[in-house]
Amino acid sequence: MTRAFLIVLDSAGIGGAPDAGAFFNVDAETGARVPDTGANTIGHIAEACAAGRAEVGRTGPLKMPNLDRLGLGAAIGLASGLKAPGLAARPEGLWGAATEVSRGKDTPSGHWEIAGVPLSWDWHYFPARENSLPADLIARIARAAGTEGVLGNCHASGTEIVERLGAEHLRTGWPICYTSADSVVQIAAHEQAFGLNRLLKLCRAIAPELHAMRVGRVIARPFTGRPGAFVRTPNRRDFAMAPPAPTLLDRAQAEGHVTHAIGKIGDIFSHRGIDTLHKGPDDAALMGHLRRLAAEAEPGSLTFANFVEFDSLWGHRRDVSGYARALEWFDAEAGAFMAALGPGDLAIFTADHGNDPTFAGTDHTRERVPVLGCGLGLKPVGQVGYVDIAASVAAHLGLASAGPGRSFLD
Numbered sequence: 001m002t003r004a005f006l007i008v009l010d011s012a013g014i015g016g017a018p019d020a021g022a023f024f025n026v027d028a029e030t031g032a033r034v035p036d037t038g039a040n041t042i043g044h045i046a047e048a049c050a051a052g053r054a055e056v057g058r059t060g061p062l063k064m065p066n067l068d069r070l071g072l073g074a075a076i077g078l079a080s081g082l083k084a085p086g087l088a089a090r091p092e093g094l095w096g097a098a099t100e101v102s103r104g105k106d107t108p109s110g111h112w113e114i115a116g117v118p119l120s121w122d123w124h125y126f127p128a129r130e131n132s133l134p135a136d137l138i139a140r141i142a143r144a145a146g147t148e149g150v151l152g153n154c155h156a157s158g159t160e161i162v163e164r165l166g167a168e169h170l171r172t173g174w175p176i177c178y179t180s181a182d183s184v185v186q187i188a189a190h191e192q193a194f195g196l197n198r199l200l201k202l203c204r205a206i207a208p209e210l211h212a213m214r215v216g217r218v219i220a221r222p223f224t225g226r227p228g229a230f231v232r233t234p235n236r237r238d239f240a241m242a243p244p245a246p247t248l249l250d251r252a253q254a255e256g257h258v259t260h261a262i263g264k265i266g267d268i269f270s271h272r273g274i275d276t277l278h279k280g281p282d283d284a285a286l287m288g289h290l291r292r293l294a295a296e297a298e299p300g301s302l303t304f305a306n307f308v309e310f311d312s313l314w315g316h317r318r319d320v321s322g323y324a325r326a327l328e329w330f331d332a333e334a335g336a337f338m339a340a341l342g343p344g345d346l347a348i349f350t351a352d353h354g355n356d357p358t359f360a361g362t363d364h365t366r367e368r369v370p371v372l373g374c375g376l377g378l379k380p381v382g383q384v385g386y387v388d389i390a391a392s393v394a395a396h397l398g399l400a401s402a403g404p405g406r407s408f409l410d
Contacts, residue, residue: 013354013367015040015080025361050085061086071095094373110352116390123183249273315355
């Protein structure tokens with residue numbers, strides 16, 4: 001019986017989303033709302049590398065020979081028309097570009113749709129840059145935290161707001177609350193001074209109310225250290241809404257297939273449809289799990305992995321060199337992973353949205369994503385939908401047909 005590996009490079013978009021003009025970033029310098037039209041995460045990183053603008057810790061053109069051999073450069077061209085420098089190999093794998101229909105550019109809706117559940121409704125957002133959360137919600141968060149108030153209550157980058165308000169947090173004991181262009185409320189607190197368990201209890205307590213408002217996630221963001229040297233820890237926890245319908249994970253598990261989740265997949269899917277969760281402090285540890293499962297995962301199993309640091313460490317921080325280094329590291333590891341797959345196995349590499357580090361603002365960008373498959377030989381699949389990824393993995397595993405997607409494996 002064959003196995004399936006579905007691997008998400010968080011935020012590794014390839015441009016060209018037809019509705020990108022309806023989504024915006026806010027320019028950090030001018031405050032202007034800039035439409036996502038023209039964003040192209042991997043394509044623009046490749047251009048920056050070729051032009052010598054990504055030389056920190058690496059040098060020269062973007063080097064991703066393994067994923068490019070599957071069809072990465074071809075997928076970028078298909079999605080956006082861009083000829084990405086250094087990504088021009090003749091495809092040897094399954095390749096195409098996928099378009100999202102859910103009205104968001106966030107982690108939950110992207111992953112849910114990849115797993116066969118598109119959303120027909122809008123998330124609730126907090127668009128005001130300052131005083132973002134309403135006063136009654138702030139009061140309830142403070143009450144749940146056992147404090148007189150909260151700090152922040154604005155749109156912010158997580159690392160920036162901790163650096164700015166961390167000392168005041170230590171002095172007052174008040175949690176730091178912030179949001180972004182995504183449907184999310186994030187709460188940061190010092191692991192020792194505030195307490196990790198207290199932070200998790202706070203986020204767990206307020207999550208049901210926010211989910212009822214259709215806010216997708218409440219994220220606990222613990223940090224440690226002292227003023228001038230605060231560091232976020234790997235004990236982040238996402239309290240996400242449950243998907244509104246059975247996902248690919250649910251269906252596989254219900255039909256007797258073992259399911260493995262790597263990284264934050266468990267949080268994204270509210271730990272539903274998952275037999276074994278494999279966590280780690282960083283993407284290197286998660287890659288260790290993926291490579292181990294290439295050797296050990298059961299016949300007929302589904303492994304669903306998310307590699308978050310492209311988004312969290314490099315995209316949101318607009319670090320082009322860091323993003324390029326991460327892509328090159330991942331590509332080398334992916335080559336070793338693919339070499340360990342057995343006959344009949346299918347691995348699909350994709351993404352959930354974009355986060356172009358060359359673009360305006362610090363938020364996600366609305367983009368198409370690559371669909372790159374190993375295990376079937378050369379197979380161009382063209383422009384597909386996110387839901388078609390789920391249908392294709394389901395078909396490979398022999399699951400009963402369900403959901404809106406159509407398999408591109410036939």
